[in-house]
Amino acid sequence: QKEVEQDPGPLSVPEGAIVSLNCTYSNSAFQYFMWYRQYSRKGPELLMYTYSSGNKEDGRFTAQVDKSSKYISLFIRDSQPSDSATYLCAMSPYNNAGNMLTFGGGTRLMVKP
């Protein structure tokens, strides 16, 4: 079993829909949680970053962390065709020796006009 699980999709939604992307994890040492967006054949782009349970909002994006359930979510409001990409969750333990990221496998999102 992988440390971070993510439904690969694809998830297809109409333009304007609210999108919910999720990850579950098994390692309780993870303290920092990130969401990256990756367009085809491009490098991952950091969208959201949080290290506490609860919600964090940035424009159309809301990241939610529930450490007790080991479950994180990314919500995208008013989705646009330009949001079509693969979304990767990533996690890192608090570790002075370095912060290697453990990624989920990614969810492919398609927003249809």
Added chain:
Amino acid sequence: DSGVTQTPKHLITATGQRVTLRCSPRSGDLSVYWYQQSLDQGLQFLIQYYNGEERAKGNILERFSAQQFPDLHSELNLSSLELGDSALYFCASSLDSDTQYFGPGTRLTVL
């Protein structure tokens, strides 16, 4: 544009060969990370350097090695290449220890 640069963009080589991938971090960033992204394994951490010294090691094969130079650029050396080494190789950099910014990647094809 993240500010992280990687060269070359594409690399095609044969089994048994050796290649070197290069990464220049964002200005001011001291940490460089290398990741491998393949279809079956996803994005996996390989190794981290901080200001010239190895800081953390992940699932990096013994055939692979890396270093970070005094000007903070980094190189990932892959030797005795196998078909299964075909993947996207990403470099990321960070100033603090949590927020990593990724480069555009090098696509390696081993024939």
